[in-house]
Amino acid sequence: MSFSITDPSRRQKWIAGILVVTYAIVTLLPLVWIIATGFKTPPDSIAYPPKVFFSPSLEGYVNLFTSRSRVTPEDLAALGPPTTWYDAIVRQYDMVITGPSRYGERFLNSVIIGFGSTFLSVFLGTIAAYAFSRFKVPLKDDLLFFILSTRMMPPIAVAIPIFLMYRQLGLNDTHLGMILLYTAVNLSLSVWLLKGFIDEIPIEYEEAALIDGYTRFQAFYKVVLPQAATGIASTAIFCLIFAWNEYAFAVLLTSGDAQTAPPFIPTIIGTGGKDWPAVAAGATLFLVPIMVFTILLRKHLLRGITFGAVRK
Amino acid sequence: MAQIVIKNIRKEFGSFTAVQSSSFTIEDGEFFMLLGPSGCGKTTTLRMIAGLELPTSGEIFINGQEVSQKPASQRDIAFVFQMFALYPHMNVRKNISYPLVSQGMPKAQVKAKVEEVAQILGITALLDRPVGGLSGGDRQRVALGRAIVRNPACFLMDEPLGALDAEFREHMAEELRALHDRMGATTVYVTHDQLEAMQMGDKIVVMNHGVVEQFGRPQDIYDWPATTFVANFIGSPPMNFLRFDGSVAAGATEVALSGHSVAIPQTVQPATGALILGVRPENVHLDDTAPLRGRILAAEYLGTTQIVTLDTAYGPMKARISSNTGVTLGDQTGLRLDPRAITLFDPQGRALLSVANQRVLAHG
Numbered sequence: 001m002s003f004s005i006t007d008p009s010r011r012q013k014w015i016a017g018i019l020v021v022t023y024a025i026v027t028l029l030p031l032v033w034i035i036a037t038g039f040k041t042p043p044d045s046i047a048y049p050p051k052v053f054f055s056p057s058l059e060g061y062v063n064l065f066t067s068r069s070r071v072t073p074e075d076l077a078a079l080g081p082p083t084t085w086y087d088a089i090v091r092q093y094d095m096v097i098t099g100p101s102r103y104g105e106r107f108l109n110s111v112i113i114g115f116g117s118t119f120l121s122v123f124l125g126t127i128a129a130y131a132f133s134r135f136k137v138p139l140k141d142d143l144l145f146f147i148l149s150t151r152m153m154p155p156i157a158v159a160i161p162i163f164l165m166y167r168q169l170g171l172n173d174t175h176l177g178m179i180l181l182y183t184a185v186n187l188s189l190s191v192w193l194l195k196g197f198i199d200e201i202p203i204e205y206e207e208a209a210l211i212d213g214y215t216r217f218q219a220f221y222k223v224v225l226p227q228a229a230t231g232i233a234s235t236a237i238f239c240l241i242f243a244w245n246e247y248a249f250a251v252l253l254t255s256g257d258a259q260t261a262p263p264f265i266p267t268i269i270g271t272g273g274k275d276w277p278a279v280a281a282g283a284t285l286f287l288v289p290i291m292v293f294t295i296l297l298r299k300h301l302l303r304g305i306t307f308g309a310v311r312k
Numbered sequence: 313m314a315q316i317v318i319k320n321i322r323k324e325f326g327s328f329t330a331v332q333s334s335s336f337t338i339e340d341g342e343f344f345m346l347l348g349p350s351g352c353g354k355t356t357t358l359r360m361i362a363g364l365e366l367p368t369s370g371e372i373f374i375n376g377q378e379v380s381q382k383p384a385s386q387r388d389i390a391f392v393f394q395m396f397a398l399y400p401h402m403n404v405r406k407n408i409s410y411p412l413v414s415q416g417m418p419k420a421q422v423k424a425k426v427e428e429v430a431q432i433l434g435i436t437a438l439l440d441r442p443v444g445g446l447s448g449g450d451r452q453r454v455a456l457g458r459a460i461v462r463n464p465a466c467f468l469m470d471e472p473l474g475a476l477d478a479e480f481r482e483h484m485a486e487e488l489r490a491l492h493d494r495m496g497a498t499t500v501y502v503t504h505d506q507l508e509a510m511q512m513g514d515k516i517v518v519m520n521h522g523v524v525e526q527f528g529r530p531q532d533i534y535d536w537p538a539t540t541f542v543a544n545f546i547g548s549p550p551m552n553f554l555r556f557d558g559s560v561a562a563g564a565t566e567v568a569l570s571g572h573s574v575a576i577p578q579t580v581q582p583a584t585g586a587l588i589l590g591v592r593p594e595n596v597h598l599d600d601t602a603p604l605r606g607r608i609l610a611a612e613y614l615g616t617t618q619i620v621t622l623d624t625a626y627g628p629m630k631a632r633i634s635s636n637t638g639v640t641l642g643d644q645t646g647l648r649l650d651p652r653a654i655t656l657f658d659p660q661g662r663a664l665l666s667v668a669n670q671r672v673l674a675h676g
Contacts, residue, residue, distance in 0.1 A: 204393045205397050205400075207393070207397070208391065208458075210363075211385065211389065212385075212411035214414050215385070
């Protein structure tokens with residue numbers, strides 16, 4: 001048996017492995033439970049003891065996407081046999097589908113507001129961070145501290161002033177209002193994160209581009225931005241996760257046109273008994289975009305693209 | 313191809329003056345070295361020529377055109393960075409073609425130019441490789457390729473060999489000099505390595521604390537330093553300084569050190585006070601009959617020569633003599649100074665003009 005200072009021993013590897021697996025179970029179990037509940041029938045979802053094995057059903061998803069109303073057995077019989085598989089599911093409970101639910105619209109609102117504010121935060125954050133990193137900005141340190149200080153209290157602490165302000169400005173329950181709000185909250189994070197990344201990019205790259213005949217903007221666009229891709233990607237993920245999951249402001253400031261999915265999902269419970277599978281189905285679908293976004297940008301998070309190009 | 317004239321250039325960063333009123337001329341096709349210790353303002357001077365810093369005052373002429381306040385892109389220059397600064401997200405070919413693309417050159421022509429440059433530098437096989445995996449020397453060649461592909465009026469290089477291994481540096485220095493001779497373009501090269509400067513340069517500017525101490529051909533600077541700083545900075549080991557109080561009249565051919573006189577080149581300027589007599593180690597000969605005495609402290613063997621350190625009444629002195637001469641540590645011996653190669657410095661450390669050095673120093 002040989003010993004090495006740097007390589008972990010067998011026992012250390014085991015301990016590390018157990019820790020990682022335990023952590024994964026703790027964090028993933030609720031997720032697994034939500035995803036599983038989405039495929040249960042309502043009785044299965046509230047069964048005690050909880051059912052780990054069950055026959056999957058799409059009832060939750062049907063209920064999530066439709067509005068239904070109860071009809072008398074005579075009327076049901078008069079309708080004739082169900083024409084589609086989801087009709088068949090609904091009719092077991094003496095109900096008929098009266099139209100689509102609002103989930104689609106709310107989901108779309110989340111997409112517009114989440115990605116809109118993420119784009120705006122990252123865009124403004126990148127140019128602000130570049131300026132702070134490269135130019136002589138008067139009172140630079142004070143400004144940076146001021147920007148950071150907006151994160152020193154929970155954003156919801158200013159909910160009332162924002163609500164009143166938004167009412168005056170007519171921004172209540174609008175996409176623009178929510179995008180501006182989430183951008184304002186995320187901007188300090190994005191400026192600070194991106195400044196760190198841009199500081200790491202040697203200024204020689206831009207100087208080389210300037211000498212090669214490019215303008216400062218071209219040098220920024222063609223040389224700095226590709227270098228900062230890693231930082232921009234990770235900043236975008238953080239911003240999107242916040243804007244996507246935000247609940248408190250969404251409850252307070254939106255109710256109709258611009259309502260996002262988080263405040264909408266719990267309201268599903270109210271229609272026709274405690275419909276946990278529909279809630280779980282809504283939550284499951286709500287997870288998908290952010291998972292896809294993170295997986296797409298993951299390679300940027302891991303790749304050190306400047307490796308070896310500058311000798312330090 | 314360009315002549316570069318620097319006139320009274322000055323650069324201040326806040327209250328710190330990086331370059332003080334420097335003037336010199338770089339002739340067309342010259343390989344010109346900016347030499348000095350770190351922090352002396354040589355890199356700032358180079359960056360002002362490049363347009364990466366704007367001078368606080370003064371003028372820079374490239375080919376007769378005043379450019380001191382123009383952006384880098386309008387100066388028709390190429391810059392080689394110490395850290396290479398290759399664009400890491402592009403492969404070798406893209407890196408080299410980048411300056412051409414910015415000029416809007418047609419694609420086919422860019423391709424031909426890049427191939428030609430790659431041929432010159434011997435990196436044709438690397439063209440489609442990412443820059444990340446290249447060795448230091450290859451990265452240096454790519455950086456050079458990016459510089460020469462445009463055929464700029466002049467090349468500016470900021471310690472381009474500083475990031476290379478010592479062994480490889482020698483080789484690259486030769487390659488660089490050969491490349492310069494082939495292209496014939498004016499090159500301004502910053503270095504803190506006096507050997508590199510002497511080896512490669514047609515002319516050298518020696519800077520210290522933002523001031524140009526001396527500028528001229530390597531041999532002139534080595535033989536006839538304008539200041540004690542230059543005398544000390546250039547040469548390894550540096551010039552010996554013998555400090556004495558006395559005076560010399562204009563036209564004197566010897567100076568009186570304590571108790572004996574030393575022959576010197578005929579002076580042109582008079583001086584009085586705490587003077588310094590400077591003599592290079594190779595102009596100090598061991599000679600038992602000489603009146604200046606010293607005790608041998610150490611001898612370093614360097615192949616054909618050896619450096620002998622002696623303890624004298626004027627402090628330690630070094631002599632570079634043939635290795636064939638036997639020396640015994642602790643021996644008392646005489647030191648004869650070659651009268652043709654002595655420089656006197658005034659109390660401020662400036663060389664006194666003599667018939668020997670006035671040809672070199674008279675122009676300023």
